[in-house]
Amino acid sequence: MAHTITVNGSRHSVDVDDDTPLLWVLRDNLQLTGTKFGCGVAQCGACTVYMDGQPLRSCSLPVSAVGEAKITTIEALAGKEAEAVQAAWVKHDVPQCGYCQSGQVMSAIALLKEIRKPTDRDIDLAMNGNLCRCATYVRIRAAIHDAARTLEG
């Protein structure tokens, strides 16, 4: 059936089954392919988007449950946290294959919005739902600390 959802500030109507995960609506129907598929069972974080500003595993939320919530994907990132994180990612050459990195970046920005100066333990807690099979973790950590310093000014 038809579902109308708000993604990156625009209303979109898609005609898919109720149980279709938001991830596949974003990727297949709206062609917002920056959000990735890695496991489909909320284990890897590659599919992380924001629902009303909160990070969410889009592979595990049926489109019928989105309702009036506002969805934001990596394509529409804006704001100083996003800038600081993405700049730090580039500066530290964090990505290897890059496939997990949309999700990493989304989680890192959400962390910095919540905690201005995260400790290593804060980073562990906020980021341990995001797998990186290339194991870029050393640089993810360094880049988050660096982004936090940038935000401090």
Add this chain to the structure above:
Amino acid sequence: MTAHDINLSRRNLLKGAGALVIGMSLPQAGRAQSGAAQVFKPGGDAAFAPNAFIRIAADDTVTVLVKHIEFGQGPFTGLATLVAEELDADWGQMRAEHAVADAKLYANLLFGIQGTGGSTAIANSYEQMRKAGATARAMLVQAAAEAWKVPAAEISVEKGVLKHASGKQGRFGEFAEAASKLQAPVEVKLKDPAQFKLIGKDGATPRLDSRGKSTGKAQFTIDIHTPDMLTVVVARPPRFGGKVASFDASAAKKVKGVVDVKQIPSGVAVYATGTWPALKGREALKVTWDESGAEKRGSRELFAEYRKLARTEGTVAGKHGDAEAVLVKAEKVIESEYAFPYLAHAPMEPLDGYLEWNAQGALARLGSQLQTVDHMTIAKILDLGPEKVTVETMLGGGSFGRRAQPSSELAAELAEVAKAIGPNRPVKLVRTREDDLSGGYYRPLFLHRMRGAVKDGKITAWSASIVGQSFLKGSPFEALIKDGIDPVMVEGANELPYEIADFRCELHTVPVGVPTLWWRSVGHTHTGYAVECFIDQLLQAAGQDPVAGRLALMGKHQRLANVLKAAADLAKWNGPGPVNGRARGVGVVESFGSYVVQIAEVSIGEGGEPKVHKVWCAIDCGVAVNPDVIRAQIEGGIGFGLGHILYGELTLDQGKPVQSNFDSYRSLRINEMPEVEVRIVPSTEKPTGVGEPGVPPIGPAVANALARLGRERPLSLPMVGGTV
């Protein structure tokens, strides 16, 4: 921005900066979106393409066409560095993209076909790409000389700017057209390494792909979308060697969005308008499998068989002196038996592929690691001449060896799926994580039985019996098997860097019906562990220090000894400890021509699990082209190796894979990643690999530290939660 805008801007982005953009006569629209769709054509179109590797555009960008797949290990940056160095380009003007598959133009010089593996991308490109850059430079200089009417020898090039003492200067783009009309010089002189400005210079060559990969813009195979494209998933047999007996697709076809269902050689393919309908359709499919020819042994049965075999005589893979004679007479024989499970590669992007075709030709786009093999396979299945088939390499979301397929199983399935639905129906074949983990092509299960003797503080004998499966047997690479020895089953174990008077290494090769494959660092994934744990155990029995004891045995292996000294120095080695509950262990492995030593500091953490705090690593990989890429590969290699040594296990229960997703195939997470410090040992030797050599030493380094914390070196992997 709407989805539509994004699609358009992405299209623009992917058109590439090159002015030399020529479409090929291919069937459908996919081409326009392709990052690698531009074809090399010498000269013309106001741009300069001095050879198959470089395009210089009027806008001054230099695009390097990279023959190796980029899946994170860094060839885009690495090969562009080699070109830019000899071209004297400015790093900011450099771009990289995959070259279209072509066995003649783009063969791996060490393989003879196009392909990536064995950590050879830099090694085989080092001179080739530098020559390509030097050639382009010479032609640009010649063009400027003619325009300025000055001798070419008086022109200098610096950071992308051509200069003459008269004050004349210009950028590459200005001379691209003129240069494209010149004859390429036959001989070019390469720089003396002392003149290098980019190669080996820290910070000079940041990765070319970081921004695209930090903004979600980088395009992987799974992101391909073309009009009328069908998404396809395949139901495959639950056991390896099973076949479709019959199937009922009536319920599947009722799922909204399912377009068709077809039997193909590897199973039953469900075609749909999107991924979710395809998955739901597959769920609704009823397939009866014929398992008469399937492998029904599980890991438990295989280990039991292997343990028996290890006690019988095998084929000799290495030998000097008479180890058996010494062991028979020894007062005490030290024995260890190490068991290694099957492991999945589990690249973050599960394998996938895109294909469109008709009688005129085919375009395949996938993360191909052995392009020539995949190319030929697709051509054969579609019954098209290879010249009619274009294979475009996509960025791979990880590989770890999984995409290098002698069997071409992915490309074959992709072509079969496309063939079954017929021409002019573009298909995107996708696999889920469950498909990936239960799909085979694992690191084979192995057993090492080690025996040794120590007398008067010296190791007197070493005997190893290795039991496992050969994946080279029956593959196009079978010729590598010599005298019954598959070299990648014994590499690192049939010759040691340690001088031991009486030595023997035997191999048992067991046929098993489970498809297996090379897995990041191949044989060293198990031989590195067995050898380095056992040498450490013998040294401990001999009362020797893990570092000094190894050094004393490394007479002929000075490069390796130097790396061990460098690692010990970096870690401020002062014995294995423990100190304050933390012990240190050493792992030393030479692989793919690179020498790597890791020292791990370990304690017993929560729930009794090993906690790795820090790893010090020294590496000698010859000339270090991109030091920061090397560090990244070491960090990643340590994380990858550690995750599998601690948690990785793909168990077969009566032939069926048990672990199905990351909830059961546990993967290293950020809180489990140690700190890493890397020292690159300066070298003027030819560059060797870095993609794999960071993996093997970490496992034994952790095990050897555990041995100093009162634990046994784990005999059965993984260390945590093993089920067999």
